[in-house]
Each structure stands twice: as structure tokens, then as C-alpha cells.
Amino acid sequence: xxxxxxxxxxxxxxxxxxxxxxxxxxGLTLIWGVMDVINLSHGPIISLxxxxxxxxxxxxxxxxxxxxxxxxxxxxxxxxxIYFIAVHRVIDAPHLSSLLATFxxxxxxxxxxxxxxxxxxxxxxxNMGSFDLGFTTILGTRLIAAVIAILVTGGLYFFLYRTxxxxxxxxxxxxxxxxxxxxxPSTQILALSFGLGTMLAAxxxxxxxxxxxxxxxxxxxxxxxxFVIGVLGGLGNPVGALFxxxxxxxxxxxxxxxxxTSWVPVIEFGLFVIILLVRPxxxxxxxx
Amino acid sequence: xxxxxxxxxSSGYGEVQILWGASxxxxxGKLTSLVGANxxxxxxxxxxxxxxxxxxEGSIWFEGEDVSKLSAHAKASMGLVLxxxxxxxxxxxxxxxxxxxxxxxxxxxxxxxxxxxxVFTMFPRLKERRGQKSGTLSGGEQQMLAVARGVMADPKVLxxxxxxxxxxxxxxxxxxxxxxxxxDEGITILLVEQNVQMALAVSDYGYVLAEGRNEMQGxxxxxxxxxxxxxxxxxx
Ligand SMILES: Nc1ncnc2c1ncn2[C@@H]1O[C@H](COP(=O)(O)OP(=O)(O)OP(=O)(O)O)[C@@H](O)[C@H]1O
Ligand SMILES: [Mg+2]
Numbered sequence: 001x002x003x004x005x006x007x008x009x010x011x012x013x014x015x016x017x018x019x020x021x022x023x024x025x026x027g028l029t030l031i032w033g034v035m036d037v038i039n040l041s042h043g044p045i046i047s048l049x050x051x052x053x054x055x056x057x058x059x060x061x062x063x064x065x066x067x068x069x070x071x072x073x074x075x076x077x078x079x080x081x082i083y084f085i086a087v088h089r090v091i092d093a094p095h096l097s098s099l100l101a102t103f104x105x106x107x108x109x110x111x112x113x114x115x116x117x118x119x120x121x122x123x124x125x126x127n128m129g130s131f132d133l134g135f136t137t138i139l140g141t142r143l144i145a146a147v148i149a150i151l152v153t154g155g156l157y158f159f160l161y162r163t164x165x166x167x168x169x170x171x172x173x174x175x176x177x178x179x180x181x182x183x184x185p186s187t188q189i190l191a192l193s194f195g196l197g198t199m200l201a202a203x204x205x206x207x208x209x210x211x212x213x214x215x216x217x218x219x220x221x222x223x224x225x226x227f228v229i230g231v232l233g234g235l236g237n238p239v240g241a242l243f244x245x246x247x248x249x250x251x252x253x254x255x256x257x258x259x260x261t262s263w264v265p266v267i268e269f270g271l272f273v274i275i276l277l278v279r280p281x282x283x284x285x286x287x288x
Numbered sequence: 289x290x291x292x293x294x295x296x297x298s299s300g301y302g303e304v305q306i307l308w309g310a311s312x313x314x315x316x317g318k319l320t321s322l323v324g325a326n327x328x329x330x331x332x333x334x335x336x337x338x339x340x341x342x343x344x345e346g347s348i349w350f351e352g353e354d355v356s357k358l359s360a361h362a363k364a365s366m367g368l369v370l371x372x373x374x375x376x377x378x379x380x381x382x383x384x385x386x387x388x389x390x391x392x393x394x395x396x397x398x399x400x401x402x403x404x405x406x407v408f409t410m411f412p413r414l415k416e417r418r419g420q421k422s423g424t425l426s427g428g429e430q431q432m433l434a435v436a437r438g439v440m441a442d443p444k445v446l447x448x449x450x451x452x453x454x455x456x457x458x459x460x461x462x463x464x465x466x467x468x469x470x471x472d473e474g475i476t477i478l479l480v481e482q483n484v485q486m487a488l489a490v491s492d493y494g495y496v497l498a499e500g501r502n503e504m505q506g507x508x509x510x511x512x513x514x515x516x517x518x519x520x521x522x523x524x
Contacts, residue, residue, distance in 0.1 A: 167385060167389065168389075168392075174378040174381060177376065178372065178378065179378075181338065181340070181360055181370050182390055183365040183393040183396075184389070185361045
């Protein structure tokens with residue numbers, strides 16, 4: 001009985017958070033799907049998104065939700081730059097090369113940011129009120145973050161399925177040589193996809209910063225969650241990522257009702273391994 | 289004047305050289321066939337012409353311009369279009385979307401509505417199945433789609449690698465019929481085909497490739513009556 005009330009208290013929070021995880025994972029999974037690159041600089045870019053919210057809100061006094069727009073644009077540009085500087089040359093090389101290349105970017109961002117911002121926690125004191133549901137209260141920031149995450153997913157879906165550049169991304173994902181033969185400039189499309197992936201990472205970071213404290217190292221944890229979610233939703237399947245995020249959110253909301261919170265990562269990564277073993281294409285299918 | 293010319297092309301994969309100075313030249317508005325045994329480098333030559341492989345030596349000229357160093361997408365945008373071996377459809381995308389991708393270049397996009405009408409008249413089957421994922425089409429339907437996708441590009445030169453592979457004879461006849469129609473519209477066509485007899489029968493000119501080199505060339509009517517060709521490729 002007590003567990004049930006605990007569950008009711010923590011589950012809604014977990015679910016709302018799950019949508020935001022979903023956006024982060026969508027970025028990782030989009031890049032993997034399009035170019036078979038695991039972006040190991042995903043985490044620090046999430047952190048940079050968090051600092052985006054910090055600077056825009058604390059330093060410039062702009063509403064963090066409005067601040068998502070510059071964060072998204074900068075995230076996109078940063079991704080395009082990373083693509084051309086670090087990824088393009090190794091795009092056809094074995095996976096290890098792109099892993100090392102993006103890991104280097106990861107180290108560079110962390111190094112610079114540690115020098116400039118230290119690794120001590122930052123906090124964005126931002127309040128959107130709360131809603132009392134009787135059995136639990138929900139923070140306004142979390143609710144809005146979840147709504148924005150759903151809108152972003154919808155926007156990504158619309159982009160990929162209803163616009164020309166989006167369809168080019170799917171075509172390049174499907175068969176890069178054939179896309180070239182149709183006149184699609186595949187290198188530009190790869191750069192755009194990488195940019196969109198980092199944009200999603202930055203947006204998720206910017207949203208998380210509205211309710212959790214963070215440092216430049218915080219993104220790493222969300223990067224790991226993105227892996228779990230990517231595998232749940234099927235790597236290379238952006239829309240599956242939202243559901244994967246939701247599942248992870250539910251787990252994070254539910255587990256603390258039954259055992260110590262420290263078990264959460266154990267169960268998450270146990271699940272990760274099991275799914276890789278039994279359903280390597282993810283629960284929701286996708287890429288073979 | 290030749291609309292497309294490949295001069296003394298050498299190319300290959302990694303260290304392995306496949307083409308040893310192969311040449312061909314397409315007369316505008318004509319249908320040309322490229323034949324040769326399996327593995328002699330026909331596909332490699334086509335890939336090199338359109339820019340998927342880089343020529344090691346030699347040059348490629350399209351409409352009087354040296355296009356040897358251009359990327360595949362740049363050449364496609366100019367109207368030099370390859371329907372690749374093995375179809376290479378966007379299997380996760382619908383029939384309609386595949387066709388839409390065919391019309392990517394500025395010049396083909398401007399005529400997209402017209403092109404849709406054209407390919408749907410040519411292949412009514414594709415119209416019926418336009419919402420279906422192309423990966424779930426039958427082999428014959430996939431081949432139709434591959435050709436139709438090339439036509440959507442509104443090509444000046446349409447290169448088709450293996451038109452009839454694995455298709456029922458009736459369908460092969462249909463496809464050859466469609467090819468003739470495209471030629472009548474003024475599209476220059478280069479065809480690689482296992483069915484040498486049929487290919488030469490509809491062609492104006494033919495090239496025979498052997499071990500990465502030109503072995504023979506001439507008007508298709510002459511080739512089809514040539515003794516060596518009859519015994520080597522037609523089995524007569
Ligand atoms: N990607 C590749 N890497 C290495 N070798 C290749 C590659 N593609 C083709 N080859 C080799 O190049 C040679 C020529 O192949 P190509 O596909 O051009 O022949 P083809 O004339 O089109 O044959 P077919 O009639 O069977 O289609 C073959 O020996 C083949 O094994
Ligand atoms: Mg071939």
C-alpha cells in the first residue's frame with residue numbers, strides 16, 4: 001500500500017522526464033541511423049545545452065523556453081562543424097575511427113568547458129509553479145519540458161516525412177549511393193543530419209537544466225541513457241526513441257518505489273544488455 | 289555529336305584494376321548497348337561514368353564538358369542518370385517517395401507533375417501501389433520502380449544496368465517497349481543487358497567489352513549478325 005502511494009508519487013515525474021530523455025536519444029539514434037556513427041560527443045553537447053539555458057536565462061534574462069531557439073540553432077551549427085572537422089574524413093572508415101574521432105571531440109569540449117566553467121554544479125533557479133494532483137505534485141517546468149519534447153518529436157517526424165530535406169535524410173539513411181545517383185548531395189545531408197542530432201541533444205540539455213542542477217560532466221549520464229533508449233526504441237529509429245524514453249522514464253519512476261534508487265542504473269543497463277542479446281534491433285524493430 | 293563520351297577509362301577497386309582503357313561514345317537520341325560476359329567490368333564502367341567510382345585514367349565528357357571529376361550527384365543534376373544494378377531502391381520509403389527522390393535536381397523538380405503522369409502511364413502498376421513501401425514490392429515491380437525513378441529525373445542520358453534480370457518474359461517485353469518510348473521522346477539511352485539478342489535488336493549501336501577493354505563495336509545490326517558474337521554471347 002505504501003509502495004503504491006510511493007509509485008503514484010514518483011511515476012508521473014518519471015514519465016515526464018522520459019519524454020525529455022527521448023529527445024536526447026533521438027539525436028543519438030538519428031546520427032547512428034543515417035551514418036552508422038556512434039556520437040560519443042553527445043553527452044557534452046547535452047551539457048552545453050544546459051549551459052545554454054544558464055547563460056540565456058541567468059546572464060541575459062531571457063525566458064529559457066524562448067532561449068531554446070538560439071540553443072537549437074547553435075546546436076545545429078556546432079553539429080555541422082563537428083561533422084566537417086572530425087567525422088567526415090572517417091565516415092567510411094571502420095567504426096573504431098569514428099568512435100575515436102567523436103570521443104576526441106568529447107574530450108575537447110569537456111576540457112575547454114572545465115577550464116572555462118569548472119566542473120562544480122550550476123543551477124538555474126527557474127520556477128513555473130506546480131500542479132497538485134492529490135497523490136502527487138508535478139513541477140510546471142517538468143510538465144512544460146515534456147510538452148516541448150513531444151512537440152519536438154512531432155516536428156522531427158514532420159521534417160523527416162513531409163519535407164524534401166527530411167526525405168533526403170531518409171533516402172541517404174536507406175541507400176547513400178542511390179541517393180547520390182538521384183542528385184542528392186549526400187555529404188551535405190550527412191552534415192545536416194549530424195547537426196540535427198546535436199541540436200536535439202542541446203535541446204534536451206536545455207530542458208533538463210530548467211529543473212536539475214548540472215555541470216559540464218552531467219551530459220555523460222544522459223548519453224548513457226540515450227544508448228539504452230536507442231536500443232529500446234531501435235537504433236536508427238527516431239520516433240521509437242520517444243517510446244524508449246518513456247519506458248526508461250517509467251522505470252525510473254517505478255523502481256524507487258520498490259528498491260533503493262541506486263538500483264536504477266543496474267536495472268537500466270541490465271535491460272540494455274538483455275535487449276541487445278534478444279532483440280538487437282530494438283523493441284520497436286527498425287534497422288537491420 | 290556525341291552527348292556522352294568516355295575516353296580510355298581505367299578504374300578498379302582498391303588495388304585491383306578492372307578497366308584497362310575502355311571507351312564508349314553515345315550518339316544523342318540513340319539507344320546504345322554495352323554487352324560482355326559476367327565480371328568483365330560493365331557495371332564498373334557505368335559507375336565510373338556517373339561518378340560513383342573515380343576514373344584512374346581517362347576522361348568523361350558530357351555535352352561537351354569534362355565531367356571526369358564531378359561527384360555523382362552533380363552529374364545526376366545535369367541529367368546523366370544511372371538506374372543501378374540490383375535496383376537500389378529506397379526500400380523503407382514508399383513507391384511515391386522513391387519517385388519523388390528521382391526528381392531531385394532543380395530541372396527535374398520543375399517538371400515533376402508531368403513526369404509523374406508519364407511514369408504512371410508507363411507503369412500503371414506503380415500508380416496502384418504508390419503508397420506501398422518499395423521494399424515490399426515484387427521483383428518485377430521493383431524493377432519497374434527503378435526504371436521509373438530514373439525517368440523521374442528527366443534524364444538527358446539514361447543508363448540502365450541490367451534491365452531484365454530475373455523478370456518474366458512478358459514483363460521484359462513491356463520494359464523494352466517502354467525503353468523505345470523513352471528513346472522516341474529523345475532520351476539518349478545506354479543499356480547493359482544479359483539478354484544480348486534482345487538488347488541488340490532494339491539498339492542502334494553496340495559495344496562489346498572483354499576484360500576491361502573494348503573488344504568490338506559497331507551498329508547493332510552488324511553485331512547481331514557477327515559470327516563471333518553469335519557464338520560467344522548468343523549461343524547460336
Ligand atoms: N566493390 C568491389 N570491390 C572489389 N571488386 C569488385 C567490386 N565490384 C566489382 N568488383 C569486381 O570487378 C569485376 C568487374 O565487376 P563488374 O560488376 O563491373 O562486372 P559486370 O561486367 O557488371 O558483370 P555482371 O554481368 O556479372 O554484372 C569483377 O571481377 C568483380 O568481382
Ligand atoms: Mg554488372
